[in-house]
Amino acid sequence: MAFTGNYMCTSFKQELLQGKHDFTNSTGHTFKLALYDNSASFTAATTDYTATNEVSGTGYTAGGGTLTNVTPTTSGTTAFTDFADLTFSTATITARGALLYNTTTGGGSSTTESVIVLDFGSDKASTAGDFTIQFPTADASNAIIRIA
Numbered sequence: 328m329a330f331t332g333n334y335m336c337t338s339f340k341q342e343l344l345q346g347k348h349d350f351t352n353s354t355g356h357t358f359k360l361a362l363y364d365n366s367a368s369f370t371a372a373t374t375d376y377t378a379t380n381e382v383s384g385t386g387y388t389a390g391g392g393t394l395t396n397v398t399p400t401t402s403g404t405t406a407f408t409d410f411a412d413l414t415f416s417t418a419t420i421t422a423r424g425a426l427l428y429n430t431t432t433g434g435g436s437s438t439t440e441s442v443i444v445l446d447f448g449s450d451k452a453s454t455a456g457d458f459t460i461q462f463p464t465a466d467a468s469n470a471i472i473r474i475a
Contacts, residue, residue: 329380330363330424330446334371335472339442348429348442350408350472352398356431358442360413360460361391362422369426369444376428376439385455386418394427402467405475409465414457421452425460427471443471 342348349355359376363369367380378389395411410427425445430438451458463469 329365329368330444331370332444332446334369334373334444336373336441336443337371338374339440342440347440349431350396350399352396355396356429358394358396358410358427359391359430360394360410360425360427361389362387362415362420362425362458364421365423365450367424369424371444373426373441373444375441376426376430382420382422384418384420386415386453386458387420391425397465405467405473407465407467407470407473409470409472410462412462413460415453415459416457417455418453418458419455420458421450422458423447423450 361376362382363380364382381389392413392415394413397409397411399406399408424447426441427443429440429442462471467473
C-alpha cells in the first residue's frame with residue numbers, strides 16, 4: 328500500500344508564505360485533481376504532479392479534472408477555502424487517492440505545484456458511471472484547506 332494518509336504538501340505551505348497561490352474564485356489560479364492507483368507513492372514531501380501511476384480509463388483524461396474554487400473566507404480565527412465536487416462522467420476507473428495541484432505559471436517553480444495528497448482509504452471504482460470526488464463542507468472545521 329503506497330498511500331498512507333492525507334497531507335498538505337510542505338512545499339505548498341512554503342509557497343503560500345511566498346504568495347505563489349491565488350485561490351480567488353473568478354480571477355485566481357487553476358487547480359486540478361489527478362487520480363492515482365495504489366502503486367503511487369505520495370507524502371507531505373511531494374512537490375509536483377506526476378503521471379506515474381495515474382489512473383487511466385474511459386471518462387478520465389491524464390492530468391485529471393479542473394476544480395472550481397470556492398472563494399477563501401474566514402470563520403473565527405480560521406481561514407479556509409474549498410472546491411466544488413468534481414465528477415468524471417461515464418468513467419470506468421479505479422483509484423486509491425488523488426493529488427490536488429496548481430497548474431498556473433507563477434504558482435511556484437513550475438505549472439504542476441502540489442497542494443494536497445488525498446488517500447481514499449481503499450480503492451474506489453466506477454464502471455461506465457460517475458466517479459465523484461466529494462469535498463467536505465466549506466467551513467472552518469471541515470474545508471479541504473484550512474489555516475487555523
